[in-house]
Amino acid sequence: MSRQVRCGLALVALAALGATLVVAVGGLEPFGHYPGPYGDVLAKVVPGERHEGQLVAATVLDYRGFDTLGEELILFTAACGCVALLRLRRRERGSDLPAHERPLPSFAARAVGGALVGPVLVLAAYVVIHGHLTPGGGFSGGVIGAGALVLAYAAGQRVRLRRVGSIAMLETAEAIGAGGFAALALGGLLAVGATMQNFLPLGTSGMLLSAGTIPVGNLAIGIEVAGAVALIVAEFLEQALLEERPEADHSSQDAGLDAPRR
């Protein structure tokens, strides 16, 4: 199909699809008139039953926690997938250049990066542990934490020398986070008989230690997201930082990967 034909076909198809969609959304309630009942029922029962005023956190981590488990696993999958898809370069790690030839980040970059890591981590921790009280939570805090980890990674004295260790560390961190959330789901099954059911004391609404499993789940998600996002960014960063090896090196590396596969 030539580009013109394709664009024409797409325009006609999208116009037709758009027309049907416009007719369809005409059948929705007017904007601003959410009819319920799902959200309204949750708004009624959550504060009393879960000692939790942050309805979104309660929905994400308890009532619809299984979705979140799936979502975290998708993130985990993406991290595994990025590592797998970008893995050609991993063979070169730490073996292609002797340590003293590796370019180091400038002192200023290291100093600024290093100085920022601490405050950013504190902010991430704050957002995570208040996730059941205020907007934010495991996901937002985790992404901020990933920022701290990437800073630490980028400012690290010998980026490439430490790479093997830090990648493994990030992988372990994301696995611990995801495993923690799965363990929470399993904990409900073992302790009270239903997967994902709360099995921790509920405490007083509005306190830092309240709402049972919800803050624990936030913590697990925070660790997982921080590890996974940092891992993905680190893999891309490494791609961007590594300059091309000479061709000869290239081919030997390819030979390594082109080994028979079944």
Add this chain to the structure above:
Amino acid sequence: MALASLAVLVPLGAAIVLGGTTSLRRRRIADAIALAAATAALGLCLALVARSSDATVVAWLGGWHPRDGVALGIDLVADPLAAGLAAFAALLTVTGLVVALHQVDTASHLFHALVLLCLAGMIGFCLAGDLFTIFVFFELMGVSAYALSGFRVAERAPLEGALNFAVTNSVGSLLLLAGIALLYGRTGALNLAQMGDALATRQPDALVAVAFALVACGFFVKAAIVPFHFWLADAYAVAPTSICLIFAGALSELGLYGVARVYWTVFEGPIGAHGEAVRDVLLALGLLTALVGAVMCAGQRHLKRLVAFATVAHMGVLLCGVALLDGAALVGVAVFVVGDGLVKAGLFVAVGALEDRRGSVDEHQLYGRGRDLPVLGALFGACGLALAALPPFGPFLGRALIEDGASHQGLGWVAPLLVVASALVGGAVLRVVRTVFLGRGAKPPPTHKAAVEEAGEDPAERERPARASVVVALALVGLGLVWGLMPGLVDAIAPSAAHFVDRRAYAAEVLHGVRAGAPGVASEGPTATAWLYGLASAALAAVVGLARTVPEGPLRELHSGRVGDYVAWLATGAAIVAGLFAITLG
């Protein structure tokens, strides 16, 4: 209760362990953990099948039972068909992991982790009783499948295949999610049963019709229904063999399962009264898919693409079965999924074994070079006949029940078209037997001689894994053949299928815990006409097998390998389906 969530959590947990320990290089440990987890998941799913044959198993996660018909949380629902499909996916995953035992490049434990994540996604997808949870697990199996199909990153084609796969399926998921959002706006619910109850009280309007179209199109992309199918051959032909067999045997079928599940729990109420319009649209798509897939299959000389297009063709046959919208045809669909899935999986493994031995999957390059591989040749022959629906084996039984279902609705003309489709597919495989394993027929012009090399320096080194694959392929194909001969199979599935299509019973069980009695269903084996059709398609396949590659004409040009074209076709298909549903139902 615990079984359903454990069936998802076990592979997930193992995947997390494997994904977190990729710095460990002990390959055998990864193999052992992955195999153990997949086998455990298989056992749990089989236990669910057994448990649910008495009464549907409903598990409310978090212990949030519905109140006054309003679901607070998420439920996992296992009925025999859903649990059976999950078990089938787990069985193929175990097989895939066995085939992968000899795969060299697994990038530490990443390969195993991704396979288990895909399995968890498939099981969760089968068992979810909540539309958004279905979406989440649909994405989980999708994302892991993208990564797996592009796993051989050192080569060019896998990257392109993975790219086409990921982009088209992501657009499909968008349509699915847009449909879910529309339904949520109408019903204020995400639980399938609750949505069905909320919709059943009103006449269908444009919103319901378009929502159904969007949800169906989202699933059609995964199920590779024409014109949503273009990505499939690209992705399946480049994935490692161990993954191909899971994809071709289970992943595509799950897309159609999604359509069936959502139709019979959510839409049957409002749309069921206008079932004929829906049936005609779906049937047209199914026949188109069967014929396009079959013609493309018969025109392939790349063996993996050949099997991939066979998958497309048979997804069309399955969609015809679902399109009839009744329980009797659904029995045929269930039988066909397993019988055909096993044979296709076995055929993929056999192609992989041939690739291992001869270093090529090109029919012309392989011409006559399979003469000393009698076992593989016989295996290909058996697959060809089975795919052509030779009675009384597995794929025949399924297709025959679908054909009988169509005839019952006065659609006698469907069966001959399905015969043509199966005959082209089976004939293509039989043609490979003739050229590659017998070396008969016109010799192809010697092209690309340079590319023809024995793969690997040491033939003996390649022998052992190839032999292991042949054993696996024999087992798969054998099972697929025997499947149709199991006594009482149809009688066992018929009540489950009748239950699957009963929306009211589903809603009562899920929302109110009311156990429905097992419906008494009179089930019948295939009619004499269906036997004749089966014999006819096998004979026709033999004729096709003698012919040269069937030219597929302009169809081939459409399969351009360009993702922009594919998405344009996807949008066209979605516009047509949505438009037709909006006009006929709205």
Add this chain to the structure above:
Amino acid sequence: MSVLAYLVAVWLLLAGIYGVVTSRHLVHLVTCLSVAQASTYVLLLAIGYRSGAQAPIFGDIPQSTPVVDPVVQALTLTDVVVSATVSALLLAIAVQAHKRFGSVDPDELNALRG
């Protein structure tokens, strides 16, 4: 006015898909896909909105206050993550594809014709 939000969602979906179809650069394609994905966020949040209602967080507000639907927000949160992961995976493929055959024009990648 009452359907403006829904129309914006439809528009983003169509524009994003159009961008994907016509894209000449894989990275451009990925970003267009994320525009299409944004349409579902807008649609979901618009459906769950209630005029004059508060955010669904009972911290400083009494529990009788009307709040917007927390469920669509939970769904959108999940959706945001899912979309981002798909983007990351596609970008990884784009980088690798470029390394392998030096092109990022999806129309020039055609090892898979027919």
Add this chain to the structure above:
Amino acid sequence: MTALQATCLIAVAAIGTLVVLTRDPLRQAAVAGIFGLALSALFLSVQAPDVALSQIAIGAIVVPVLVLLAMAKIREHDQ
């Protein structure tokens, strides 16, 4: 619908269109970052602070950074 919401919606639609029409990936990454911010503003205006936070983190920071890193790799290759 408040004026703020209407403004945000129209801005989102316009900037989204601009993202698609910006053919140079580097410039597009910048526009996409602004698009992410506009979406966050819209989410805040419909009382969804949780989603707005996530959207800022993902749509305006993580994804554009990944795009820039990918482009850095791709451009280095081209030179």
